[in-house]
Amino acid sequence: MEDKVVLLDFYPSMFGMRARVALAVKDIDCEHREEDLQNKSQLLLESNPVYKQIPVLIHNDKPVCGSFIIVEYIDEVWKDKSPTLLPRDPYQRAQARFLADYIDKKVTETGNWIWCAEGEEKEAGKKGFAELLKHMESELGDKPFFGGNGFGFLDVALITYSPWFQTYETCGNFSIQQDYPKLSSWVKRCLEIDNVSKSLADPDNVYNYYLTLKKKRGL
Template identity: 85%
Template sequence: MINYVQHCDPYQRAQARFLADYIDKKVMETGNLIWCEEREEKEAGKKGFAEFMKQMESELGDKPFFGDNGFGFLDVALITYTPWFKTFEICGDFSIQQDYPKLSSWVKRCLEIESVSKSLADPDNIYNFYLTIKKKRVI
């Protein structure tokens, strides 16, 4: 069952919108730095991504999903970026599963939802896309 944000009280809706905006800004901002060739930028990206992931694990807490009543607005906001995680891990030389076990378990739960698993990009395709761009030196 999907928990739509409009069913929350006004404070919860505002909080959810704030966190969705935070997700939109931080994932790709830090991810783009992770795959940089410059060591300083890469390290800044890894540090920023780690802070982001810790914040999201804190927000998730011990709940199965970010929404109080199941898969909801914030779950949708974050799960769409998870296919990029493999590329970030390879380029940044870290392990999301090892470093962020709560979020790794959350991803697995989300992927058990058929509509989610069918709609996300393949992480291998994302990584191959990155390699193609890197060869062309666009990054």
């Protein structure tokens, strides 16, 4: 029986993009359903009754929730399809998961301060975000990808924030390309992978979404 794969998604979401990238690089046919987060579908509410959030991957009518859980699920279920995203080595796999969790927590902590706060809070956000980028550039080192020579789990974890870099730079008045050249080169290498670039939101559209969100919140 042919797999039926549906992704409940929201275009600007870095978490939704994470699932899109994993599906695309594995070349898995998928039906994408865009959610209105102000008027969530009954399918989303039923598929993720705990958090009621995207992304949700529905595989043969069974929902899988949480962006990293979805990526690992995709890698495990379609393990015969290249590339293998998670490292085979248990220690390297644990390290990749740890850093992926660090990325999400750090950006959640600092990113909102950059684009919706002022004064000391904004500066604290910029400092924290800079710490993240500096640490990830150090982790990358001279490797082409975080996974080594090939695109892998940690690359999926971070590349889906790259469409938001323009918004962070504009709001925080800094330049990732200038300050973090290795990380910027890594972004370019990732975007040269056709299935990755096609799965990411356009940075201009993300910035326009930010402006709409800012207006709604009266910032």
